[in-house]
Amino acid sequence: MEGLTDPIMRDVLTSVGSFDWCVTEFIRVTNSVLPDHIFHQFCPELLNDGKTASGTPVHVQFLGNDPEMLAANAIRAVALGAPAIDMNFGCPAKTVNRHRGGSVLLDEPEVVHELVKAVRNAVPPHIPVSAKMRLGYMDRNFMLENAHAIEDAGAAWVTVHARTKADGYTPPAFWDQLQPIREALKINVIANGEIWTNADAKQCRLESGCEDLMIGRGAVTTPDLTQCIRQNSDTALLSWNDLLALQIRFINGPAKTEIGMLGRYKQWLGMMSKHYPEAKLLWDEVKRIKQLHEIVEKLEATLL
Structure with a gap:
């Protein structure tokens, strides 16, 4: 898509x-x-x-x-x-x-x-x-x-x-x-x-x-x-901790510009917030952040 x-x-x-x-x-x-x-x-x-x-x-x-x-x-x-x-x-x-x-x-x-x-x-x-x-x-x-x-x-x-x-x-x-x-x-x-x-x-x-x-x-x-x-499972197979690690991997991926990656990450987090309550809370914390390294620091600090 x-x-x-x-x-x-x-x-x-x-x-x-x-x-x-x-x-x-x-x-x-x-x-x-x-x-x-x-x-x-x-x-x-x-x-x-x-x-x-x-x-x-x-x-x-x-x-x-x-x-x-x-x-x-x-x-x-x-x-x-x-x-x-x-x-x-x-x-x-x-x-x-x-x-x-x-x-x-x-x-x-x-x-x-x-x-x-x-x-x-x-x-x-x-x-x-x-x-x-x-x-x-x-x-x-x-x-x-x-x-x-x-x-x-x-x-x-x-x-x-x-x-x-x-x-x-x-x-x-x-x-x-x-x-x-x-x-x-x-x-x-x-x-x-x-x-x-x-x-x-x-x-x-x-x-x-x-x-x-x-x-x-x-x-x-x-x-x-x-x-x-x-696996015909109706319950999550990945923990929120697993998903935080995925988000860090995503942000560290190749991107043309930092602002472009910011937009892509926030788009993804917004979509995940429909399914994960933790994503909704995280969205409220990062939606105004304009520096990628600040988001990565927040994600890493949240990792258990």
């Missing part, structure tokens, strides 16, 4: 989570092959055999509407070490949709097919190509058409966020709407959207019929969520 699951967050979450693989923020493709430093900016894991420090594979995700340029950039990503390519047809952002990127393309299933097919044909057969979609743009009229378009283009699997662009991120997610997609396709369908707890994961699987789950904001808010799901 743009601005959320960046390389630093991927490093932290995969160090404690139980992920099969993760996906970069989308890399926007327009009219050129991007320079290598852009690929490394979005996916520094390419310099580590396409994996995070803990060994979790990282798939490179593209967003765009030009089949030739998407194909060319996919070829370059694979040459740099990408283990898989994902294509974004789910982004609901107005600025992205206004330039015919993301979920707006779900009104054009034939274009979705063309783009996925172009990338599939461009990269070696052993490199998986997948796609992320929503139930639709403003409605669900082309839900099955888009799913079939992705499958027929040669995708290895499709991840479906169980809301339309019009729904945004407003609860609920319509997990039951994934059932007809799963039944219609031969490829794997991965469920996504509004999975915050182990109970949510079980309910999503029940309603959607999907075994596999893609988790974004839930994993950021509750870093041990994937472990809880795998």
